[in-house]
Amino acid sequence: MRIPFLKMHGLGNDFVIFDNIKNSIIHDSRFINKISNRRIGIGCDQVLIIENTNLPENFKIKMYNSDGSETGACGNGTRCVADYLMKKNDLNSLTIKSASNDLFCSKTGDSVTVNMGVPKFRWDEIPLSKEQDTKNVILGDFVAFCLSMGNPHAVIFINDLDELENLNINSIGPHLEKHSIFPEFANIEFVSVLEDKSLRMRVWERGVGITSACGSGACATLVAASSLDKSAKENKIVLDGGNLFIKWLDNGSVTLSGDTEKVFEGFIGE
Numbered sequence: 001m002r003i004p005f006l007k008m009h010g011l012g013n014d015f016v017i018f019d020n021i022k023n024s025i026i027h028d029s030r031f032i033n034k035i036s037n038r039r040i041g042i043g044c045d046q047v048l049i050i051e052n053t054n055l056p057e058n059f060k061i062k063m064y065n066s067d068g069s070e071t072g073a074c075g076n077g078t079r080c081v082a083d084y085l086m087k088k089n090d091l092n093s094l095t096i097k098s099a100s101n102d103l104f105c106s107k108t109g110d111s112v113t114v115n116m117g118v119p120k121f122r123w124d125e126i127p128l129s130k131e132q133d134t135k136n137v138i139l140g141d142f143v144a145f146c147l148s149m150g151n152p153h154a155v156i157f158i159n160d161l162d163e164l165e166n167l168n169i170n171s172i173g174p175h176l177e178k179h180s181i182f183p184e185f186a187n188i189e190f191v192s193v194l195e196d197k198s199l200r201m202r203v204w205e206r207g208v209g210i211t212s213a214c215g216s217g218a219c220a221t222l223v224a225a226s227s228l229d230k231s232a233k234e235n236k237i238v239l240d241g242g243n244l245f246i247k248w249l250d251n252g253s254v255t256l257s258g259d260t261e262k263v264f265e266g267f268i269g270e
Contacts, residue, residue, distance in 0.1 A: 029068025075215020
């Protein structure tokens with residue numbers, strides 16, 4: 001059976017999208033892993049499967065990391081799916097239901113915005129393996145601000161920008177992601193405040209590795225920085241793939257905005 005797919009990215013954070021409204025896709029970790037492989041598959045950071053909720057302007061997606069594990073939040077992936085669905089259905093806004101939240105999405109010009117919901121700070125909601133001050137979690141040589149944006153994040157601030165840029169994340173990331181304090185593992189963000197007060201972020205994504213951008217990670221970074229008086233509640237996050245724009249709204253929710261791009265579409269044999 002030939003199954004249609006779409007390849008999109010947000011700042012190089014790339015996704016294979018299956019519109020599963022009319023096609024039966026096997027939700028199998030081996031299938032997901034093969035699709036994600038950049039040598040024997042299509043290649044991507046995450047696989048996103050759109051499902052039908054039978055409600056107008058409301059859609060459901062399942063999100064999988066490239067290692068086959070399911071994730072509850074993917075900001076850039078949600079923005080890509082929203083862009084695709086809005087163009088397909090001639091909409092200016094829609095709601096996407098994920099495993100964690102109902103995500104309201106809209107588009108202005110080339111910029112697609114998703115409201116990622118309200119961050120969670122309690123140790124058991126992130127979750128951490130034991131109760132502690134989530135703003136000061138010791139991870140070996142690092143101190144992290146931990147929170148959930150629908151998935152667990154550990155934000156580590158690095159005072160020296162050169163140190164951040166030269167950090168060997170390929171070596172550090174896997175150990176921190178699977179630190180014993182994270183029963184469900186975690187996304188790890190390394191952040192410095194730039195001279196113009198914007199935030200420079202590098203990221204190790206849970207179940208993926210280093211990516212050029214991470215939407216939920218950018219949201220977590222802004223929330224952590226604002227909570228520690230390192231940033232205003234609205235800021236630019238400078239990532240390897242470009243810039244994302246985050247707002248922590250008065251109602252407590254966090255919005256993520258940026259460009260998306262369609263790369264190509266095709267068919268794959270199951």
